[in-house]
Every structure is written in structure tokens, then in C-alpha cells.
Amino acid sequence: MKSLVMAPLRGLTDAVFRNAYQKHFSGVDEAVAPFVTSLKGRRIKPSHLRDLSPDRNRNLPVVPQILSNDADEFIRLANTLMDMGYSEVNWNLGCPYPMVAKKMRGSGLLPHADIIDRLLDNILNGFHGQLSIKTRLGRFCTDEMDRLVPVFNRYPLVRLIVHPRTGVQMYTGTVNLDAFAMCLAQIDHPVVYNGDIREPEAFVKLAARFPGVDQWMLGRGLIADPFLPEKIRTGSLEIHRRRERFAGFHDDLLAGYLAIFSGPGHVLDRMKGLWGYFADDFEDSDRLLKRIRKARNLDRYRQLVDRALMPS
Ligand SMILES: Cc1cc2nc3c(=O)[nH]c(=O)nc-3n(C[C@H](O)[C@H](O)[C@H](O)COP(=O)(O)O)c2cc1C
Numbered sequence: 142m143k144s145l146v147m148a149p150l151r152g153l154t155d156a157v158f159r160n161a162y163q164k165h166f167s168g169v170d171e172a173v174a175p176f177v178t179s180l181k182g183r184r185i186k187p188s189h190l191r192d193l194s195p196d197r198n199r200n201l202p203v204v205p206q207i208l209s210n211d212a213d214e215f216i217r218l219a220n221t222l223m224d225m226g227y228s229e230v231n232w233n234l235g236c237p238y239p240m241v242a243k244k245m246r247g248s249g250l251l252p253h254a255d256i257i258d259r260l261l262d263n264i265l266n267g268f269h270g271q272l273s274i275k276t277r278l279g280r281f282c283t284d285e286m287d288r289l290v291p292v293f294n295r296y297p298l299v300r301l302i303v304h305p306r307t308g309v310q311m312y313t314g315t316v317n318l319d320a321f322a323m324c325l326a327q328i329d330h331p332v333v334y335n336g337d338i339r340e341p342e343a344f345v346k347l348a349a350r351f352p353g354v355d356q357w358m359l360g361r362g363l364i365a366d367p368f369l370p371e372k373i374r375t376g377s378l379e380i381h382r383r384r385e386r387f388a389g390f391h392d393d394l395l396a397g398y399l400a401i402f403s404g405p406g407h408v409l410d411r412m413k414g415l416w417g418y419f420a421d422d423f424e425d426s427d428r429l430l431k432r433i434r435k436a437r438n439l440d441r442y443r444q445l446v447d448r449a450l451m452p453s
Contacts, residue, residue, distance in 0.1 A: 143348065145370045146302075147172035148335060148360030149206050149275075152414060156197040157397035163200040165390040168370025171202040173275065173302070173358070176233045179207060179214035185221050195226050206231040206275065210246045210256075212263035219268045229271040229299060232264075237308040242280060248308030251280040254288035261296045271299040275335075280308035283320040294329045302333040302358055318350070325351060338362050341372045364418040388450045391419075405439045412442065423449055 147154060147162070147169050159172050174193060191197070193205050205222050207230060209215040219230045234257070236247025243249060250257055265272065274293065279285030293301055305321035306314070316336040325332055334351060335358035338344050344357065363369050367390060368380045380386075394415065398408045413434050420430040429449055436442040 143354075144170040144356045145373065146170065146333060146356055146358040147201070147363060148358045149173045149175040150360055150364065151175035152411075153364060153418075154360075156192045156194075157394060157401065158415075159198070159203065160200050161390050161393035161397060162367060164393060165386050166367050166371060168372075168374045169201065169359075169363070171204065173204045173206055173231050176206040176208040176236070177218065179209035179211055179218045181211065181214055185218060190221070190225070193222065193225065193227075203227070204229045204231050204273070206233050208233040208236060208241070208246055210244075210250060210260065212260050212267070215260075215264050216267035219264075219270060219272075223268075223270045227270070229273055230268070231273045231275055231302070234274055234276040235302075235304055235308070237277065237306075237311045242308055248277050248280045251277065251285050251289065251308065254285070254292050257289065258292045258295070261292065265296060272296075273298055273300045273302065275302040275304070277304050277306055277308050278317060278320050278324065282307060283317060283324075286320070286324050290324060290327045294327075298330045300331040300333055300356065301328055302335055304335045306336065318347075322351070325353070331356065333358050335360065338369075339365065341369070341376070341378070344373050361418060364415065365421050384450060384452055387419075387422075391446065391450065409436065409439060409442055 145168055147159065152175070154172065154175060162169070177189060177193070180189065193203070205227055207215055207218055209218070215232070222230055233247050234250055236242065238247070241247045241249060245253070303321060303324060305316040305318060306312070321334070332354055333356040334347060334354045338347065338357065338359050339362035348354070348357070359369060367387065368383070371380070372378055395408070395412060398411050402408050402411065416430055416433045420426040420433070423429050429445070432445050433442065436445060
């Protein structure tokens with residue numbers, strides 16, 4: 142069977158989420174963690190890497206991800222992660238947010254294959270762990286891949302995760318599967334497909350079109366339907382004890398955030414963010430989401446969620 146990888150979603154798929162997920166659902170083989178940034182000249186504080194501390198990440202294999210455009214800082218952070226026990230580090234070349242991209246980080250580096258080339262050369266001189274990359278097909282247009290692929294091929298990457306949109310597309314429009322196919326044909330490394338797999342049928346179609354792809358990354362689809370990997374693996378849409386299992390997951394998330402966040406406001410914000418995805422699976426989802434977003438305190442939140450999770 143192909144391997145399924147949980148996508149990094151900053152502010153969503155942190156260690157609390159990954160642990161609760163792994164306790165209540167199955168089908169995911171590993172996760173790439175949301176990015177940590179390299180810190181110019183500053184000491185790396187344990188709090189910066191708290192989400193990646195080994196004692197919080199015993200349940201699911203995790204690959205940490207770094208957002209950086211500075212080889213020395215990348216090496217320093219990547220080597221710290223190696224010392225913590227990680228063997229692979231992923232470099233984020235996909236982040237589309239203008240605040241990031243304009244500073245030539247994430248997808249902002251993609252129009253500059255020469256700079257990526259130099260960075261890879263320097264990084265791999267000082268970092269001796271396994272390096273993988275998560276990329277989009279370009280920042281402005283997919284033609285950028287013509288210059289990027291030969292660069293990627295020159296270095297011993299363990300895998301290349303490709304989200305087939307451009308950076309400026311953000312999350313709009315559709316994934317460009319023809320451009321992905323062209324890129325796939327030219328890349329010498331194992332390629333991980335990532336993008337818009339929201340239901341098993343989408344996976345089945347993509348897997349049929351790209352039989353050579355062995356690793357598949359699931360993001361928003363997995364949060365909106367945490368049973369998605371299980372459905373993909375079993376080929377069945379039937380889920381036994383669906384609501385109870387989801388309720389157990391939800392309660393572990395809530396307890397996990399109450400334990401690590403300072404103050405109920407932060408917990409509430411995080412849970413509201415997750416419900417932006419969860420609500421889709423519930424009856425009258427728009428109204429439910431509106432009410433949850435309006436909840437001013439945890440008691441009101443709990444009341445709304447308990448009602449929504451009641452077995453019908
Ligand atoms: C809220 C949010 C946060 C994200 N954070 C990260 C991140 O930290 N690192 C990363 O490589 N991609 C990040 N992504 C992109 C996802 O990993 C993934 O590439 C994208 O959502 C497409 O896959 P999907 O359609 O399966 O969700 C983020 C996406 C969203 C919506």
C-alpha cells in the first residue's frame with residue numbers, strides 16, 4: 142500500500158493534534174510538522190522547538206520542517222533537530238503568504254533557482270542528515286520548474302513533496318495536474334503528491350493517473366474528515382462508531398490545548414479554527430460554525446459541541 146503523510150498546517154497540526162489524531166484514527170504513516178523558522182544570530186531556545194520535543198512526539202513518526210533562506214541558520218537549526226533525534230528535515234519552499242514570499246522565503250525563493258542552488262550546496266556541506274523539500278510548482282508560473290528541477294536533481298534529496306499550485310495562487314483555483322505530470326517525469330527523487338485530496342475518490346483517481354507516486358500527503362481533507370486515511374486504506378466509506386470516535390478525538394484535543402495554552406481564550410481560538418474544518422461534516426454546518434465562532438467562553442463552546450456531538 143502507498144504511504145499516507147499528514148501535511149503540515151501551521152496553527153492546526155501541532156503535536157496535540159498529531160497525538161490525538163493517532164490515538165483515535167488510523168491510516169496515517171507519518172507527519173511533516175508545521176514549519177519552524179531559523180533565527181538569525183539568536184540562541185535556539187527550547188520553547189522555539191517545544192512542539193517538536195521528542196517526549197511530545199512518540200506516537201507518530203514526525204519530520205520537522207524549516208522555513209529559511211540562510212544556509213548557516215538552516216544548518217544550525219537542522220543540526221539541533223538531529224541532536225533531538227530526528228533523521229530527516231524538510232525545507233519549506235512552498236509557503237505562499239506574501240509576508241513570507243516577499244522576504245524570499247518559502248515560495249518566494251522559487252523564481253530564484255540560482256539562489257536555491259547555492260543554498261542547497263551550502264546547506265548540504267554542513268548538514269549531514271537527510272534533507273527533503275516541500276515545494277509548489279513555482280511562485281508566479283509553473284515554468285519556474287524548468288530551472289528548478291535540474292537544481293533539485295543535482296542534490297541527494299530523500300524526497301520532494303509537490304503541491305501543484307503556484308505561490309500566487311495561494312489556495313484558489315485548481316491543482317495543475319498536467320504541470321505536475323511534467324515535473325514528475327523529470328524529477329529523479331521520490332515525489333510525494335499533495336493537494337486537494339478531500340475524499341477517497343479523489344485519491345483513487347490521482348493514484349490511477351500517477352501510479353509511480355508512492356507517497357501521498359493529506360492536509361485540509363484530513364482535518365475536515367479525520368476518517369479519510371482510513372477510508373482510503375480500507376476502500377470503504379463505512380465508519381463504525383463515527384460520532385463517538387470523533388467525540389473522543391475532540392475531547393483529547395480540548396484537554397491537550399487546555400494543558401499547554403495559557404488561558405481559555407487561546408484554547409477557544411484554536412478550537413474555533415479547527416471547527417472551520419470539522420463543521421462540514423455536521424448537519425446545518427453554517428449555523429453550527431457561526432454559533433461556535435460566537436461562543437465567548439468555554440462553557441458555551443462545550444454546550445454547543447456537546448449538542449452537535451450527541452448521538453442521533
Ligand atoms: C492554515 C494552513 C497552514 C499551513 N501551514 C503549512 C506549513 O507550516 N508548512 C507547509 O509546508 N505547508 C503548510 N500549509 C500547506 C499544506 O501543508 C498543504 O500543502 C496545502 O494545504 C495543500 O494540501 P491539502 O489540499 O491536502 O490541504 C498550510 C496550509 C494551510 C491551509
